[in-house]
Amino acid sequence: MTDAPFDPARWRPASFLPDEDARDPALLFVIGVLCFLACLTALGVIAADRAASGWSSQLRSEATVIVRAQGGETPDAAAARAAEVLAGVAGVSEARALEKEKAYELIRPWLGDVAADLDDLPVPRLVAVGLDRRKPATAATLSAALKGQGLDAVVDDHSVWLKDIRHAAGVVRWTGVVIFLLIAGAAGAVVAYATRAGLAARRDVVEVLHLTGAEDAQIANLFELRFARVAAIAGAAGALAAGGLGVVLRLIGGGDGITPALPIAWIDLLAVLPCPVLAAIVAAVAARLTARRLIRQL
Amino acid sequence: MRYGRGPEVLSDVSLSLPRGSFHFVTGPSGAGKSSLLKLIYLAARPSSGAVRLFGEDVTTLGGGDLPRIRRRIGVVFQDLLLLDHLSAFDNTALPLRIAGHKPSEYRNDVAELLTWVGLGQRMNALPPTLAGGEKQRLAIARAVVARPEILLADEPTGNVDHEMALRIYRLFVELNRLGTTVIIATHDQDLVARSARPVLHLDKGRLRPLPPQGPAA
Ligand SMILES: Nc1ncnc2c1ncn2[C@@H]1O[C@H](COP(=O)(O)OP(=O)(O)OP(=O)(O)O)[C@@H](O)[C@H]1O
Ligand SMILES: [Mg+2]
Numbered sequence: 001m002t003d004a005p006f007d008p009a010r011w012r013p014a015s016f017l018p019d020e021d022a023r024d025p026a027l028l029f030v031i032g033v034l035c036f037l038a039c040l041t042a043l044g045v046i047a048a049d050r051a052a053s054g055w056s057s058q059l060r061s062e063a064t065v066i067v068r069a070q071g072g073e074t075p076d077a078a079a080a081r082a083a084e085v086l087a088g089v090a091g092v093s094e095a096r097a098l099e100k101e102k103a104y105e106l107i108r109p110w111l112g113d114v115a116a117d118l119d120d121l122p123v124p125r126l127v128a129v130g131l132d133r134r135k136p137a138t139a140a141t142l143s144a145a146l147k148g149q150g151l152d153a154v155v156d157d158h159s160v161w162l163k164d165i166r167h168a169a170g171v172v173r174w175t176g177v178v179i180f181l182l183i184a185g186a187a188g189a190v191v192a193y194a195t196r197a198g199l200a201a202r203r204d205v206v207e208v209l210h211l212t213g214a215e216d217a218q219i220a221n222l223f224e225l226r227f228a229r230v231a232a233i234a235g236a237a238g239a240l241a242a243g244g245l246g247v248v249l250r251l252i253g254g255g256d257g258i259t260p261a262l263p264i265a266w267i268d269l270l271a272v273l274p275c276p277v278l279a280a281i282v283a284a285v286a287a288r289l290t291a292r293r294l295i296r297q298l
Numbered sequence: 299m300r301y302g303r304g305p306e307v308l309s310d311v312s313l314s315l316p317r318g319s320f321h322f323v324t325g326p327s328g329a330g331k332s333s334l335l336k337l338i339y340l341a342a343r344p345s346s347g348a349v350r351l352f353g354e355d356v357t358t359l360g361g362g363d364l365p366r367i368r369r370r371i372g373v374v375f376q377d378l379l380l381l382d383h384l385s386a387f388d389n390t391a392l393p394l395r396i397a398g399h400k401p402s403e404y405r406n407d408v409a410e411l412l413t414w415v416g417l418g419q420r421m422n423a424l425p426p427t428l429a430g431g432e433k434q435r436l437a438i439a440r441a442v443v444a445r446p447e448i449l450l451a452d453e454p455t456g457n458v459d460h461e462m463a464l465r466i467y468r469l470f471v472e473l474n475r476l477g478t479t480v481i482i483a484t485h486d487q488d489l490v491a492r493s494a495r496p497v498l499h500l501d502k503g504r505l506r507p508l509p510p511q512g513p514a515a
Binding site: 006008009011012013014016018019204205207208209210211212213214215216218296 | 339340341361362365366368369373375379381383384385387388391392393395396397401405406408409421422
């Protein structure tokens with residue numbers, strides 16, 4: 001019984017650890033699922049951020065002014081005058097008195113369907129103000145300008161809403177970070193566990209390497225590389241799955257591809273790209289720490 | 299020395315072997331031959347006393363210093379300790395790879411050595427597919443491939459025929475001639491008698507050096 005002719009010149013060093021150990025499907029699956037969840041978290045946070053910044057930039061670029069007629073002035077005249085004044089303020093791109101129906105609509109819930117008679121009441125009018133996106137006028141500036149012209153008006157620059165949105169976005173972001181860290185920690189723990197199992201299963205190999213003069217770091221390296229590779233593969237699979245789900249969401253998001261609740265843009269899907277690398281780093285660190293500690297105890 | 303909390307398996311063993319010497323270690327089974335070698339290849343530490351290698355007290359060395367010493371020692375383990383998932387060629391190249399040499403530097407040496415021990419046709423074979431004697435020769439090839447300064451062989455000729463035993467013995471002699479200190483633990487009285495080398499005889503963990511036996515080689 002002889003083998004096929006062996007050519008030393010074509011010999012490539014085999015890995016010190018049995019290759020079949022690296023193909024543990026359970027480990028691939030667990031890390032893959034964790035990476036999938038991490039990618040979904042990242043996409044969710046990005047989408048929430050995008051939604052929040054969309055809303056707030058829209059809110060920031062406009063203000064609403066409620067004008068009450070004073071003296072003999074009719075509400076419509078007061079509103080028109082206010083619009084004129086506001087249009088002249090620096091940081092205002094446009095100011096437009098809204099039709100009285102808009103104002104009526106706002107108070108209808110309180111007054112019931114009595115629109116016909118509202119003309120007799122001094123219902124305040126609304127002025128929609130468009131603000132310069134780059135240097136928006138502040139509510140105080142607008143108030144001062146109106147007061148200067150003897151107009152009784154309340155300026156709402158939506159700062160209350162803005163604060164709420166910013167706050168909510170912050171909560172979402174930090175929740176995302178915490179979930180992300182938890183997932184990374186879980187992945188690290190799984191790899192640590194697998195490293196321990198791998199070391200126990202290959203104690204004989206480790207012993208031979210040791211007695212042949214291998215340094216602890218050399219041996220730890222074997223496990224580090226092995227699990228980094230496994231995690232990178234699993235991370236790629238998880239990222240691919242999450243990216244695929246993102247594509248589906250983007251497509252069924254309709255029209256311009258923006259779902260009302262979580263707008264996902266094509267570019268957001270790039271966020272899953274670092275996943276294999278991050279997974280590999282987490283796995284490498286976990287394997288290294290575990291292997292070093294256990295090898296030292298041998 | 300003792301294993302764990304077990305009885306002393308070597309007591310009052312005191313010896314000093316000059317560089318470049320060639321010794322046999324003999325004694326009945328359980329006498330402590332393998333244990334003595336383990337002390338030298340740093341797989342065990344003495345429970346009391348000291349082991350000095352290359353002029354250094356290795357009993358007090360930290361784990362980080364052991365690889366440096368171990369790389370200067372080649373060992374044929376009694377239970378061989380071949381890596382079953384690696385080919386004969388990979389098993390043999392192991393010490394060189396661990397020491398950080400490049401394949402291009404040692405490829406041909408490894409092939410040559412394997413051919414020399416009669417495994418030229420089996421370089422790609424995995425140890426489980428080798429015969430007992432072939433495994434033993436593979437273990438010997440691995441032990442000597444890095445030209446160690448000390449060679450420890452624990453029953454290196456237990457599984458081979460007389461002819462091959464002599465061939466292996468001549469390999470050790472050749473290494474010794476090139477400067478390697480050789481220590482062979484063996485039951486092969488015939489080989490010991492034939493070689494006319496000094497013998498360290500162990501009995502129940504106690505050392506009794508014997509003068510060289512038989513005719514000079
Ligand atoms: N790992 C171990 N743990 C506990 N006791 C051991 C261990 N290895 C050997 N011993 C004991 O130490 C004593 C010496 O064993 P050793 O292996 O050194 O003998 P030996 O001379 O090599 O025998 P053999 O010729 O059969 O190989 C024996 O009593 C054995 O039972
Ligand atoms: Mg023995």
